Amino acid sequence: MFLKSSLTTSFLFLSSQVFQSADSRKPEHIFLGISAAKIACFDIRTTGSEYNHLPRDPEFEYLRTINFYQGQKLMIALSDHSAWATPECIVSPRSAAEVSSVLQAITAADAPFAVRSGGHSPNPGWSNIEGGVLVELSRINEITYDPVSTNVVVGTGNRWGAVYAALEAYGRTAVGARLSPVGVGGFLLGGGLSHVSNEYGFGCDNVVEYEVVLANGTIVNASTNSHSELYWALKGGTNNFGIITRFTLKTIPMSKIWGGVITYKATQAPAVMDAIHSYHAGHISDLKSAISVQFILGAGVVLVTLMYAENISSSPVAFAPFDALPHVASTMGSKSFTEFHDEWLVGGNANRYGFRESRGGTWIRACTKTSSQSPQTPPKK
Known part of the structure; x- marks a missing residue:
């Protein structure tokens, strides 16, 4: 994204704080041998913040590595390097006023920090930080x-x-x-x-x-x-x-939708690619439809998530290319928007054991040539 010049100058100060090296120190910090983050954490603690967690506190390790979901503790580890980082303290403000107080303390100490809403991003330093202040926002939940x-x-x-x-x-x-x-x-x-x-x-x-x-x-x-x-x-x-x-x-x-996940064998990857091409060629103009595909070839499956944003009682024409293929399993049907988005949290789809995982994707041109070069089942070891 290209930013307007006035924005670049007006807001550069905060940007420099976000991406500041964890080794940054003011001269007085170096003299005292105390890190900027430690000073910021102390200042926040002394203001009476109820939700300022230090490494010795019971909630610290949980907040460092595990996500929240609707007030329940689920074993969903933070992505990639975020789960490995150990901040100097974790602050959980409850309002904009408390965030303001925390940010002023961080700025005054010139301390490095990271901000976390849900912790979904795998980018190092985005949802956790090594040796800095982690501002964790789960309590701002209006x-x-x-x-x-x-x-x-x-x-x-x-x-x-x-x-x-x-x-x-x-x-x-x-x-x-x-x-x-x-x-x-x-x-x-x-x-x-x-x-x-x-x-x-x-x-x-x-x-x-x-x-x-x-x-x-x-x-x-x-x-x-x-x-x-x-x-x-x-x-x-x-x-x-x-x-x-x-x-x-x-x-x-939005009331109910038609959708779910269809599971195919990995050996069907070329056929699934052909179905994707058919969808793009003939049905993508149907704005109610949406698809998402995961080729998990190491596990021997291809997962196709389909959603049609309308209360209907049978599969729409847009999904015909996928309905025509034989499948291993399917959860397709009429359901609420919430039920549809919660499907990945039940059964074997949820990461309930705290394993770390990394996912990636790419954009490809929808054409028959792409289909002919589709992923193949990996060779057996």
Whole structure:
């Protein structure tokens, strides 16, 4: 993303704090032999913060390595290197005012820090930090729906499963992540690809207003009418411009959907690729439809996730290329938006043992040539 020059100069200070080396020290820190992060943690602790966790505290190890989901402790480890990092302290503020106080202490000490909403990002330093201050936002979890505007105010510490469940009672939903445990903050600040993006755009396209804590502790609301350049920058600008504590989002009408996961044998990978090509060639213009494919060849399977954003009683024409293939298993059917996004949390799909995992993807051109070069079953060892 190319930023306007005024934004580059106005908000560079916070960016330098986020990506600062953990070895950074002020002269007085070097003289005293105390790290900047340790000083910041002490200052935050002495302000009476109830949720400032040091390594000796019972909750520290859990918060360092494990995600939250709807108030329950699930054995879902943070991604990749994030789970290995050990911060100097973990701070869990409950409001924008507390975030402001924490950020002022961090800035005053010139301490390195990381900010975590859900911890889904595998990028080192994004959701945890070695020897710095981890600002962990799970306690900022407001969800307030306004039936007049049909907008919803969502705290950045929420996960999308909680948002979907709260909005379901109103026959609405939000343009959110494709898996329930993904955090709200990182998803929206990174752009946000949703199962309903074909029809409603990225998650960030549906943000009406951001509540932002700037580097100096100032709390502002950014929208098209106020701090409009900051509002523009936050749509895909990640955490370079402030700590977001609250999002006001558009909601969309949603009752039940048709969807699920179809499991194919790995030996069917070429046929699945042909089905993907047929979908792109003849059905992708159906904006209600969405597909996601995982070739897990080492496990001997190909998983195809399909969702049709309409309350129907049978599979739509758009999914005919996949329905035509013989399959090992299928969860396709009519279900709520919440049920659909929770499917990966049950049975063998959930990572319930705390194993670390890494996933990646790529964009490829949908053509018959691609299909002919599709993944093949890996050779047996």
